[in-house]
Structures are given as C-alpha cells and as structure tokens.
Amino acid sequence: MRRNTKILLTIAVLWISGVGYYMYRYSNKNNVVGGTSTKLDIHSWLRAHERSxxxxxxxxxxxxxxxxxKFNQVESDKLKCTRDIPDTRNQLCKTHTWKEDLLPTSVIITFHNEARSTLLRTITSVLLRSPPHLIQEIILVDDYSDKPDDGLELAQIQKVKILRNERREGLMRSRVKGADAATAPILTFLDSHxxxxQHWLEPMLERVMEDRTRVVCPIIDVIxxxxxxxxxxxxxLRGGFxxxxxxxxxxxxxxxxxxxxSDPIAPIRTPMIAGGLFMIDKSWFDELGKYDMMMDVWGxxxxxxxxxxxxxQGSLEIIPCSRVGHVFRKQHPYTFPGGSGNVFTRNTRRAAEVWMDEYKEYYYAAVPSARNVPFxxxxxxxxxxxxxxxxxxxxxxxxVxxxxxxxxxxxVAFGALQQGTLCMDTLGHFADGTVGVYECHGSGGNQEWALTKDKSIRHSDLCLTVVNQNPGELLKLHGCQEKNTKQKWEKLDNNRLQFMGSSLCIDSxxxxEKGLTLETCDSSSLSQVWKFTLNNLKH
Incomplete structure (x- = not known):
C-alpha cells in the first residue's frame, strides 16, 4: 500500500512539473513575456506605476x-502619458461614420534604449484612443536594450506582450519577429515615440479590409x-525621393x-512611405516577402x-482621417555597426539592385561612393x-x-560636378543663396546637379543663375524658369561651363572668400574645369 502511494505521489509530482514546464515554454515562445494572471488595465497600471x-x-x-x-527627455518625462493633444483631423473626418464590422489588429512596436516616457506614451495612446475590441494586442519587440526592464515592466499592462532579442537585430528583423508572433489578421507597425x-485606427482598417493589397499609413503629425x-x-504631402x-x-x-x-479626406496615393508607421494585411505581408532580412539596423x-x-500588384496610401504624431529628431541616438552611412548605403543598394533595373545607374551617378559598399x-x-x-x-x-x-x-549630364577632389555644392543654401565647392562626399544631396536639355544647371527645383553679367559676379540659386535667359549654360568640349551668349565661365x-563666380573663359584655368559623374545621357 505504501509502495503504491509513493508511486502515485511520484506520478503526481511529475505530472505537475510537466504541466508547469509546458506552460512556461508556451508563455515564453519567441521570448514572449506577459501572462494574464497579474495584468492591469492601462488606467490602473498608470495610477500605480507611471511615475515610478x-x-x-x-x-x-x-x-x-x-x-x-537626441530629443529633450526632461520635457518628455514631465508630460502625463494621458495628456490631451489637438485633434488635427479635417472637420469632415469628425462627422464621418466608420464601418462597425472591422477586424482587430496587432500593433507592433520595436525599440532599442527608447526613453521610457515616450515608449509608455505610445502604448497609452494606442490603448486609450482606439476602440478596445480593435486592439488584439500590442507586441513590444525589445531589440536588446541595455535595460531589459524597460519592456518587462510594461508586460503587466493588459494586451501588452514583450519579446526581447538575444542580440541586436535592427528594425527589419525585429519587426518580422513581432509580425510572426502576431495573432490578429492585420498588422500595424508604429515607432516607439x-x-x-482620435479615431486614428478605424479609417486605416476600413481601407485594408476593402482591399488586402493596400498598405496604408496615417498623416504623420510633428511632435x-x-x-x-x-x-x-x-x-x-506625399512621400517621394x-x-x-x-x-x-x-x-x-x-x-x-x-x-x-471636392473630397479632401479621400485617400492619397503615395509613391513612398516614410516607413515608421503603416498598416498591412498579415497574409499579404507574408506573401509579399515581409522585410529584406539581410538589411541591417535601420534605413x-x-x-x-x-x-x-x-x-x-499592391498600392500605398496615406489616409487623411488617420493622424499619428511622431517625434522627429535630427540624429540617431544609437550606433550603427560600420557607421550609419555604410549601413544606410548597403541597405539602399540592396533595394536598388533588386528593384530599379537599369535606372539604378542614376542612383550610382548621384551617389558614386555607393559602388564601393558591398551589399x-x-x-x-x-x-x-x-x-x-x-x-x-x-x-x-x-x-506611380x-x-x-x-x-x-x-x-544632358547628371550627378556630381567635380573639380579634382572638390564638388560643386549648394552648401545648404536655398533660393537667392550662393554656391560653392566642398570635398566630394559621393552621397548626392547638396552635390547633385543636372545639365538639362533646355540648358539649365539644376539642383532640384533651383537653377544656377547669373544676376549680373560681369566678371567677378557671384552666381546665385533661383527657382528654375524654362525661358529665363540668365539660367542658360553651354557645356564646352574642354569641360568649361559657359554662360550662353557670353565669354564668361563658372569659376571657383x-x-x-565669396563662392562661385563668373570669370572670363580661360582654357588654361583649372578652376574652370567641371566634370559630371554621368555624361552624355541617351536622349
């Protein structure tokens, strides 16, 4: 009898241990943390834990x-997570009625060493400004932050789950990890700041449910x-490049x-999305190839x-009745292995090589240094x-x-205008600004120029302009005008750029002391020699 009792006790202990192990494994699949037994609703959690x-x-x-x-954390930390923000929607949005049979979404937020106040305010705004039945879950993906508790403490909020990477993976792989763990049929990606x-969610859900191949994003307000x-x-505004x-x-x-x-709140077709905030059907995201998992960190x-x-076969839209604020900062707070420039160029070059066909040559003309970055x-x-x-x-x-x-x-020609190791550069100036030269950086931007068929030297929508037709006069940037004779240039065989109808050339x-000037053309002067990185375009 005693022997049988011991056997039964042993079996019971093993059974309980097995169930416990299974529950542990199940709740920690993909390093997911956040059971249901001790969770608090967002209001209760904020009352108990927000300030601490x-x-x-x-x-x-x-x-x-x-x-x-790289933003003012002191000011952010002062703000309540439930603060009021202005309703920036068009008045027509405020009276519009959205469909009631909308599907729920999984909101995926990745972060790395994010300020606690901005991360918590993001979560709070999702939960308090969305119909509760439309938020299936908020999946936080901690991309190996220095302090695991940044995310772990938030897992005690209802609907919030936390996944933590065991090493730094970057935005793309972290988002895919969150998407793979999501249980809702629609995914919503947000940044962590x-x-x-108000009613940011319903307009986007409605558009995605009408057509699963639509990828939609809100108008991004500025914090x-x-x-x-x-x-x-x-x-x-629309996204472009x-x-x-x-x-x-x-x-x-x-x-x-x-x-x-006639319909100012109609969806806006956009060639490009900013990338931080968008919604997509989960099955379409999978079918479309998720993200390029060989891209690193960000960019x-x-x-x-x-x-x-x-x-x-898909489409991109901006939904005017959906508004989400975003903290825009001037630089990244985190490090990039190999440097941010190389990481961005590597990622961008992968996109160009896969999707741009022969047009990638214009990218390499604008950013010649990209050819040296392995992809x-x-x-x-x-x-x-x-x-x-x-x-x-x-x-x-x-x-599109x-x-x-x-x-x-x-x-006729395109890219950087080089003069030895220097390149013609706007120096960040705009309309009525002067032009100079700067060390060639091979990244386009202020050093991207085109000599057009109508004889203008163009940077975006600004053209190199002669204000006074005398030797020694400064050149200026003015808005391009096709018939403006003060914006007409001739590219000579000896690589001079001559002002049409004159004997004056661009000189550095x-x-x-001053910037680029007009000087009498001199075939022996090296300061008048300019070479485009991409010449003699087909036309």
Missing part, C-alpha cells in the same frame, strides 16, 4: 537632456523634439490639390517595401520578385511617380 516607471531612468540634475535619445490621435508640442502636419534615394516629402501638384477639393527599408508593394547576396529577393511576377521599375516611374525627373529624358578661384 519613468523616474527610474530620469536625467540626473544638471545632466544633458538630449544625450540618450508616437502619439495616436517637437525640444518642447514636445504636438503640431498638425499638412494634408497636401530623389535619385540619391533619400526619402523626402513632396507637395502635391496644383492639379492634384485642385482635384481633391532603406521603406524604399524597398514601397517599390515592392507597387511593383508587385551581400540578393538572390532570394530576385527570386521573390520573379515569383510574384512584379512589374519593371519603368512601370513604377510612369504610373511620373513627377520624378528622369535624367535620361531631360538631362575665389570660392573660399
């Missing part, structure tokens, strides 16, 4: 408020990095704005996924493009982004 959670990493008295996050506005004031952004493949905001053309007057992923969505193996991404029967980049330029000037069609001999 934030104060654990507050800036010490006299410390640098910008050093950790956002504030969602000031110094005082954290929330400012509404223009609804007349120049040939250096750096994201920029484009104002809609006058015709596009006029066409929207270029928005370019790649934008090309891929458009070229592979790794892209075979799997090329196979994905073939599998999905994706369209050529020429189709994208014609049907016809506003992008194609050098092959409008320019006094660039240190």
């Amino acid at each position: 959670y934030i104060d654990k990493t507050k800036v010490s008295p006299g410390g640098d408020a910008y050093s950790r996050n 956002c504030e969602c506005n 000031n990095m110094d005082n954290f004031q929330y400012v509404g952004a223009s609804a007349d 120049d040939w250096n493949l750096v994201f920029k905001w484009d104002y809609m053309t006058a015709n596009q704005r006029n066409a929207r007057r 270029g992923e928005n370019l790649e996924i934008s090309f891929r969505v458009w070229q592979c 790794g193996n892209i075979q799997s991404r090329l196979e994905l493009r073939k599998k999905l029967s994706c369209k050529p980049f020429a189709w994208y330029l014609e049907h 982004y016809p506003e992008l000037r194609i050098p092959d069609k409008k320019d 001999k006094v660039h240190k």
